[in-house]
Amino acid sequence: MGGGAGAPRGRFAALGSEELRHLKQLLGPSNVLTPEEVEREDLLRYNQDWMGKWEGRSSAILKPATTQEVSAILKYANEKNLAVVPQGGNTGLVGGSVPVHDELVLSLLRMNQVEALDTLSGIVTVEAGCVLEQLDQYLAKHGFMVPLDLGAKGTCTIGGNAATNAGGLRYLRYGSLRGNVLGVEAVLADGQVVDSLSALRKDNTGYGLPQLFIGSEGTLGVITKLTILCPARPKAVNIAFFACSSFEHVQRTFSLARQKLGEVLSAVEFCDRSAIDFVLKREAGTGVRDPLEETYPFYVLIETSGSDGEHDSEKLHRFLEAAMSDGDAAVQDGVVAADETQARALWRLREGVSDAMTTAGYVYKYDVSLPLPRMYELVEETRQKLQEAGVEATAKAAGYGHLGDANLHLNVTSLTGRDDKVLELLEPWVFEWVSKANGSISAEHGIGQCKPHFLHLSKSESAVALMRTLKATMDPKGILNPYKALRLQRALTQAEEAHVEQHEDGAELLRAARQNLEAIARKKQCIALLKVALESGNVGLLEAAIHQCERENMEGEVNLDAARRRLATLQTAVFSLGVASLGATLELSREDRECGQLVKDPEFTDRT
Numbered sequence: 001m002g003g004g005a006g007a008p009r010g011r012f013a014a015l016g017s018e019e020l021r022h023l024k025q026l027l028g029p030s031n032v033l034t035p036e037e038v039e040r041e042d043l044l045r046y047n048q049d050w051m052g053k054w055e056g057r058s059s060a061i062l063k064p065a066t067t068q069e070v071s072a073i074l075k076y077a078n079e080k081n082l083a084v085v086p087q088g089g090n091t092g093l094v095g096g097s098v099p100v101h102d103e104l105v106l107s108l109l110r111m112n113q114v115e116a117l118d119t120l121s122g123i124v125t126v127e128a129g130c131v132l133e134q135l136d137q138y139l140a141k142h143g144f145m146v147p148l149d150l151g152a153k154g155t156c157t158i159g160g161n162a163a164t165n166a167g168g169l170r171y172l173r174y175g176s177l178r179g180n181v182l183g184v185e186a187v188l189a190d191g192q193v194v195d196s197l198s199a200l201r202k203d204n205t206g207y208g209l210p211q212l213f214i215g216s217e218g219t220l221g222v223i224t225k226l227t228i229l230c231p232a233r234p235k236a237v238n239i240a241f242f243a244c245s246s247f248e249h250v251q252r253t254f255s256l257a258r259q260k261l262g263e264v265l266s267a268v269e270f271c272d273r274s275a276i277d278f279v280l281k282r283e284a285g286t287g288v289r290d291p292l293e294e295t296y297p298f299y300v301l302i303e304t305s306g307s308d309g310e311h312d313s314e315k316l317h318r319f320l321e322a323a324m325s326d327g328d329a330a331v332q333d334g335v336v337a338a339d340e341t342q343a344r345a346l347w348r349l350r351e352g353v354s355d356a357m358t359t360a361g362y363v364y365k366y367d368v369s370l371p372l373p374r375m376y377e378l379v380e381e382t383r384q385k386l387q388e389a390g391v392e393a394t395a396k397a398a399g400y401g402h403l404g405d406a407n408l409h410l411n412v413t414s415l416t417g418r419d420d421k422v423l424e425l426l427e428p429w430v431f432e433w434v435s436k437a438n439g440s441i442s443a444e445h446g447i448g449q450c451k452p453h454f455l456h457l458s459k460s461e462s463a464v465a466l467m468r469t470l471k472a473t474m475d476p477k478g479i480l481n482p483y484k485a486l487r488l489q490r491a492l493t494q495a496e497e498a499h500v501e502q503h504e505d506g507a508e509l510l511r512a513a514r515q516n517l518e519a520i521a522r523k524k525q526c527i528a529l530l531k532v533a534l535e536s537g538n539v540g541l542l543e544a545a546i547h548q549c550e551r552e553n554m555e556g557e558v559n560l561d562a563a564r565r566r567l568a569t570l571q572t573a574v575f576s577l578g579v580a581s582l583g584a585t586l587e588l589s590r591e592d593r594e595c596g597q598l599v600k601d602p603e604f605t606d607r608t
Ligand SMILES: O=C(O)CC[C@@H](O)C(=O)O
Pocket: 093, 151, 168, 350, 351, 353, 354, 355, 365, 366, 367, 401, 402, 409, 410, 411
């Protein structure tokens, strides 16, 4: 795969026997796994992702049992400049939880306790390493559920789910973890424990710090504990599985489901026939079979969850009538699960696709958000591309995913194993296609080591620069999950450094090169800040941005005069209107607009 895989090792220290001794003292020898004490397979579980696509070579797996131990590990790693990859159940799909090189693996699996549940509000406090399914089973006993469900529930951990802002099957109903996680306890790169563990539904006291850690893939801190707002467990659940003759009909089915099922709708998923064929092959003999007599190009799975079974079934039947009536009915055929066993088998047809396509060969996975009407176009064009290249017999594309969230999973399985020709056909083409269609290159799986090189296709330059500023502030040495989410700033590799050092004046050159690199990074941040400040129309922010640019001597590189003129205009307007920020309310003059073309030297942004 492209992206962070293949990134040169950063300038981190290597783990020596003294460091290992220290870590063993911290955690107790049995909680540090090394090649001397355990079998290669035991280490591989932590070094390799479940699909076998990415493999690091960490020689120490650290298994802390408390937040204090996590803190002590990170404090030490930061002092010693040792890189660390935090890991939960290691079920991710973008290589975010395995080392790229020899990073220490910080496994949270021993921190798996549910600490408290408020049975009135449904707010649970839980340690990061608790397995999602175990947390859900605990909550079930008290009439609640985790507002997240996904195929890997038996292995993934709630901390990993939050760190990657995992989406899953019931996003449509309960929304994202960003919305449901109320508080987070996290450990920063230098070992500081940040207690943002609010157990309040409403807490509007300044910056939403937990959000910094949710979805940041362990690059800004390690989540050790979290509080989650859990909904009441529904008493009545219905599952229906429909066949549709085109993607247009699939969309109509979704639209009708929304109208007729309203508040009881809890999932709307879809698969194409190719995806179903993979599952049926994989599940042969397990009782999972095609529930319909004929085959169709598309299938939609609908789930309702509510508190009144009769009311929900009535609604479901009204929906069925509407969906199956008239000449050009939205659905061609369908079944409603009569009991829990049937319901599970129908869910398996959808949930089993990922696993079935992974085990059938080497799979290239794309997890994208797209405007719903264009969602399946991507699958069709992919097939066409494979056909034109003459590889359609061995490279099989399927489309499935979370229809209700306009989240497509495009999987292409190469039946003959890893195939660079297929990869070249697909990347960067898929990502560029998605970007042009105003979609997201990662709907729910994150960036990991798989997509840092494509981040700019879904995030503006100023947004990426702000991400870098946050990373540099919270983890100045970059020890936390390096090579993931963001590309490492291009630094000299160790080999390059060694080469330079052999020269006369080598050390001097090296120091200058490093300083230059840092200066470029600072200047890029200044440009981003200036852009944000100009767009926001906030006087204070613009003043600060101009000041920063002046400090970095950037007169020759950005249009500072124009920025100063804009500041003066804003100051006058703010003074007369008495507000702090004008944003879009103040029309930009021609000169101000020129300010948008901030960078005088176009090559500047490419210099790293
Ligand atoms: O493997 C995939 O591409 C998707 C996995 C998962 O997000 C799903 O929805 O089944």
